[in-house]
Amino acid sequence: MAVLLGCEGSIELRRSSQEEHFDGTVVASDVNVTKGRFSFDFPDGMLMTGDQVEIKSKDGSDLTFIDPSGWNIPGSYPDGIWFVNIDEAGGVKLYNKFDDAMSGEVNGRVALLVPAASQEIEVKVVNNFDRLVGQITEFELNTSREAVDVSELGDEFRQQHATMISGSGQLTCFFDYERRMCDNLSDYAAGQIEMPVYMNQLLLRTQLGSGFWAKTVLVGRGLKPGGRFEDTDDEVWYEFDALVTNVGMSFEPTQPIRSTIQFVTTGAIRLRTRTESFYVLKEDDIGEILLEENQDGALIKEDE
Numbered sequence: 001m002a003v004l005l006g007c008e009g010s011i012e013l014r015r016s017s018q019e020e021h022f023d024g025t026v027v028a029s030d031v032n033v034t035k036g037r038f039s040f041d042f043p044d045g046m047l048m049t050g051d052q053v054e055i056k057s058k059d060g061s062d063l064t065f066i067d068p069s070g071w072n073i074p075g076s077y078p079d080g081i082w083f084v085n086i087d088e089a090g091g092v093k094l095y096n097k098f099d100d101a102m103s104g105e106v107n108g109r110v111a112l113l114v115p116a117a118s119q120e121i122e123v124k125v126v127n128n129f130d131r132l133v134g135q136i137t138e139f140e141l142n143t144s145r146e147a148v149d150v151s152e153l154g155d156e157f158r159q160q161h162a163t164m165i166s167g168s169g170q171l172t173c174f175f176d177y178e179r180r181m182c183d184n185l186s187d188y189a190a191g192q193i194e195m196p197v198y199m200n201q202l203l204l205r206t207q208l209g210s211g212f213w214a215k216t217v218l219v220g221r222g223l224k225p226g227g228r229f230e231d232t233d234d235e236v237w238y239e240f241d242a243l244v245t246n247v248g249m250s251f252e253p254t255q256p257i258r259s260t261i262q263f264v265t266t267g268a269i270r271l272r273t274r275t276e277s278f279y280v281l282k283e284d285d286i287g288e289i290l291l292e293e294n295q296d297g298a299l300i301k302e303d304e
Contacts, residue, residue: 142169
């Protein structure tokens with residue numbers, strides 16, 4: 001019987017929002033073309049740096065305050081999807097790439113135009129692809145099912161009926177709030193790593209909720225400690241939607257700052273396993289691994 005060591009765990013996170021959309025108005029005086037920023041009347045905390053948003057006009061006309069070069073296909077359109085960088089004054093800068101939005105630099109910023117008239121817009125925070133949460137040191141997930149007493153008068157034994165399932169847990173990570181130019185990115189998460197500060201910011205997001213989707217990996221791909229070579233493709237993980245309920249920060253001089261995030265699940269909790277081989281076999285007698293089939297770590301191997 002194999003005993004797995006807790007060294008392969010990771011958490012993939014997908015930004016999400018519980019609310020559908022909110023409305024605002026962009027006026028000419030709120031657009032600064034030189035700095036590439038604009039503002040509109042959205043409540044404080046509604047948007048956070050790194051959010052992927054869909055912006056569209058309320059009347060179906062083209063967005064007049066965005067330069068035609070701001071879309072992947074240059075032109076003028078009534079809607080578009082961008083990543084946002086929110087400054088301390090509540091100004092919004094648009095980017096086509098997540099990394100550019102997080103850094104807030106000039107390079108990659110979407111150019112703006114001064115609109116001839118005010119324009120009403122609808123903004124929706126949309127889900128984007130999964131990112132690996134960096135600096136995780138440990139996590140736990142607890143699942144429970146409530147039981148209701150359904151005993152009747154005259155019963156000799158107490159009767160219980162199973163009801164709804166709920167889940168809760170917490171994760172601990174070294175606190176980090178920015179990405180640096182020399183940081184190594186993870187190939188496993190397509191080069192995207194989520195900074196732990198996002199989990200702390202989620203609790204403060206009062207307007208759009210503090211929801212997220214997570215994949216917590218118990219057994220990941222790769223060589224297992226004490227395991228056999230054939231186990232390299234096995235994977236075991238949980239999937240669930242959750243809300244951040246509590247955030248704690250542990251600080252001690254000369255020691256790493258740790259952040260503890262507690263959450264509760266908001267829907268189905270799924271325990272998934274994958275034990276099938278990802279090798280593509282050929283009926284040759286060479287017996288060597290040729291190359292990677294894709295970016296998931298799968299290999300093409302010739303049959304021995």
